[in-house]
Amino acid sequence: MAIPKRITKEIGRLVSEPVPGIEAKSHEENIRYFDVTITGPVQSPFEGGAFKLELFLPDEYPMAPPKVRFLTKIYHPNIDKLGRICLDILKDKWSPALQIRTVLLSIQALLSAPNPDDPLANDVAQNWKEDEQGAIAKGTLAPWSASREWTQLYASN
């Protein structure tokens, strides 16, 4: 199947104008398949980590969203054990005017600002909320120690 012009252009732009903290390389043998690395945002419990993801553009793309999954283990309320991500633009809020770039930026933003009220991993969300409430009570920043530990353990080179 011919590769739509849009995909070729998107890939070109990802190379020529890279996004800070995000690296996306498409496979030579299958241009629809991408190896992605997102750097943990500063001042987040994922700081210092390098998270690997896989991204795949289905045939219906851009009418259907890309499929994205974390490969590196991560302790995050909106990401489950299998690395699946709970993000509205990857589901019902997808629009064909969104791009690979915007999707990856949204995932990066999700690392900075998790949403424990719309959890995919319930136990993690519970932990996060408790951590946050404890921190508010003490007037400190939430330690989110489990996320930090996992970042140390699984996402550091």
Next chain:
Amino acid sequence: MSEDEYDSFGEDGEDFMDASDYELSDGNDDTSDMDDDIFAEDMRKPREAYEVDYRVLDVAAIRAMQDSESSQVEGILGIEKEHAATLLRHFRWNKDRLIERYMDAPEAVLQEAGVITDIHTAPRLEPAPAGFCCAICYDDEPDMSSLALRCGHRFCKECYSEYMTSKIQKDGESRRIQCAATDCKVIVDEHTVSLLVTKPVYDKYRTLLTRTYVDDNARLRWCPAPGCEYAVECPVPQAALKSVVPTVHCNCGNSFCHGCGSEDHMPCICALVRLWLRKCADDSETSNWIHVNTKECTRCNSTIEKNGGCNHMTCRKCQHEFCWVCLGPWSEHGTNWYSCNRFDEASSKDARDTQAKSRQQLERYLHYYNRYANHDQSAHLDKELHNKTEKKMEEMQQTSDLSWIEVQFLRAAVDNLVQCRMTLKWTYAFAYYLARDNQTEMFENNQRDLEMAVEQLSEMLEQPINANNIKELKQNVLDKSTYVAKRREVLLNDTARGLADDRWRYMVDV
């Protein structure tokens, strides 16, 4: 360049429709041919106490209804009809609420519903302006056919068409398809859809719209018969379902309850039907078996299964030990347990009383359930009988000089019989929940009369038919059939009046 000329410009694929040979007919066209083509009968006025107002609508009539509601709102709010339709859909066809909210805050309502009312920018296919690059395909060839909704978000025609087609075909969406731009809430209106997709996709879109219209409208319900495309309009609101059973008859021959969508369940009200069906689902497989093989623990009432021949029972839940035969406590049995000489002991008597009580409850349920299930099964057998009769009727026409018309009475009688069996079936579910008082006697008499008549008719119809006895049989069947129908009417009228007068007392809260 005119719009029509433009549409056929630069087309290479046959995938995309040409708007010039496929125009959305406007409201005026619709109403002009409505009288001949659309099946929209008047409301059928009830004759009997158990009947309700209703009418059957075909797809064209349902569309005409949407159309006339949109026209009304168009007139009242002074906005375009397309917009009126989008607003009504947003408000799930609650016209009063829409008008009230619109009068209050028109801007907010329009925004919330994704409507922009600017007549000068009506969406149309046009060549893209200079420097345009489609944000979906990244194509930037000059003069591409393109379209923008009133929000101004422009995409090339090919992408917009593909987007709409995917929303309609793949996601089954119709009412809430938004602009293709990220986060833009503007709704693609019906006319714009017609510019963008092929005829089959547009037809699917219209079908989906009609479906949501019926689903959103409390007065409408699709006929649940498989493959039937009629909907039925009935004004009985959900809140009235305790005092009326709104049974309707579709033109396809199917009768159903407009209140809950189940089969015709007169005279039982919807709430009791729900309870009954749940109870049957919970109990049916187990109750027969339980009946024979279990008893309830005499201390905690949990069910105990007898496996093996030993009569020394120990309750798994409370560890109570008792005798299967006399239900007395095991401790008092000593070694001569098998003679159960403790039979007259007070403790054993109490136990048997409780046991009897819960047994009795089960017996009671089984009494009603068996009759309910029996009529259900008989109705199915009667339908088979009907098929056999049909064959026999054909034979008779060939072997005798009887005409098809002359044997039609058999078919009518079987239909009548099946309907009465369904009514009887539901009288037993109703009776199960009915608290006994002086009102129930009349009900039970009516039930018994109908049941007797039904069994007589049923027997009559199973007699062998031949050219010699047909005249006599016909007269008997017609007489009995009329009588049976009359008994059914009497029963249904009495229960319906009882419902309307709040005369029935139930053993459960409904």
